[in-house]
Amino acid sequence: MIEFEVDDAEQTRAIGRALASHLRAGDLVMLHGELGAGKTTLAQGIGQGLHVRGRVSSPTFIVARVHPSLIGGPDLIHADAYRITDLDDLETLDLDSTLAGSVTLVEWGEGKTEALSDQRLEIDVDRPHGGEADHEDGVIDLEHMDDGHRVVVLHPFGTRWDGEFAHLGDEVVALTAEAATPTDE
Ligand SMILES: Nc1ncnc2c1ncn2[C@@H]1O[C@H](COP(=O)(O)OP(=O)(O)OP(=O)(O)O)[C@@H](O)[C@H]1O
Ligand SMILES: [Mg+2]
Numbered sequence: 344m345i346e347f348e349v350d351d352a353e354q355t356r357a358i359g360r361a362l363a364s365h366l367r368a369g370d371l372v373m374l375h376g377e378l379g380a381g382k383t384t385l386a387q388g389i390g391q392g393l394h395v396r397g398r399v400s401s402p403t404f405i406v407a408r409v410h411p412s413l414i415g416g417p418d419l420i421h422a423d424a425y426r427i428t429d430l431d432d433l434e435t436l437d438l439d440s441t442l443a444g445s446v447t448l449v450e451w452g453e454g455k456t457e458a459l460s461d462q463r464l465e466i467d468v469d470r471p472h473g474g475e476a477d478h479e480d481g482v483i484d485l486e487h488m489d490d491g492h493r494v495v496v497l498h499p500f501g502t503r504w505d506g507e508f509a510h511l512g513d514e515v516v517a518l519t520a521e522a523a524t525p526t527d528e
Contacts (some may be wrong), residue, residue: 344496344497344498345496345497345508345511345512346494346495346496346497347494347495347496347512347515348492348493348494348495349491349492349493349494349495350491350492351491352381352384352491353519353522353523354515354519355381355384355385355388355468355493355495356384356385356387356388356391356522357388357515357518357519357521357522358385358388358495358515359384359385359386359387359388359389359390359391359392360388360389360391360392360518361392361511361514361515361517361518362388362389362392362497362511363388363389363390363391363392363393364392364514365507365508365511366389366393366417366446367417367446368417368443368444368445368446369442369443369444369460369462370446370447370460370462370463370464370503371442371447371449371456371459371460371462371463371464372389372446372447372448372449372463372464372465372466373448373449373452373453373456373457373463373464373465373466374386374448374449374450374452374466374468375451375452375453375465375466375467375468376467376468376469376470377470379470379489380468380469380470380493381468381470381493381495382450382451382468383399383400383401383450385466385468385495386399386421386448386450387399387400389419389446389448390410390419390421393410393412393416393417393419393446394412394413394414394416395410395411395412395413395418395419396410396411396412396413397410399419399421401423402421402422402423406422406423406424406426406427406436407420407421407422407423407436407438408420408421408422409441409445417444417445417446418441418444418445418446419445419446419448420438420441420445420446420447420448421448421450422436422438422447422448422449422450422452422456423449423450423451424436424449424450424451424452424455424456425450425451427451427455433455433456438456438459439459442459442460447459460501461500461501462500462501462502462503462504463500463501464497464498464499464500464504465497465498465500466495466496466497466498467494467495467496467498468493468494468495469493469494469495469496470489470492470493471492471493471494472490472492497511
């Protein structure tokens, strides 16, 4: 188990970018966490790190989207199993046929996609302070509901990940600093 605490969305993306350099074809990553926790935000960082085409976004009608690699690496399959309620629907997604050749990321897959791989990486994105609104003189302050604080916890399953994340903390720090450094572009 590896735990990170972050203060904003860009830091969550930095975790995704750092993680991406450890991912290869055949890997299954399941993202858990409540609505708006930051699962897609983390997936965006993974997409950046893998150098795939298109910005990873929240699928509305499409449940799975393929982001082809731009660098000859594995494609990214980003799936949202939120609306998947039965096994038939899950089979329609056909994730098992693309698994071996891609990096597969699934949001809301809990209790649904574990069987795809016993070597999976499960990640919890937690919003410890919840979505409590500030109340001031009876006015609910929606703008300040989200303090940006998140706890991201990696749960590796299987021997696939042995030793893989030994330096992940340093890599995340390096990539966070990189994101914050202005460039001349
Ligand atoms: N530290 C943080 N990490 C990730 N997102 C953050 C953070 N702080 C604030 N946010 C904001 O919280 C929102 C997270 O939305 P996101 O779509 O990533 O959540 P999600 O878990 O995928 O939700 P859903 O269950 O609806 O798919 C974004 O608006 C993001 O900017
Ligand atoms: Mg999402």
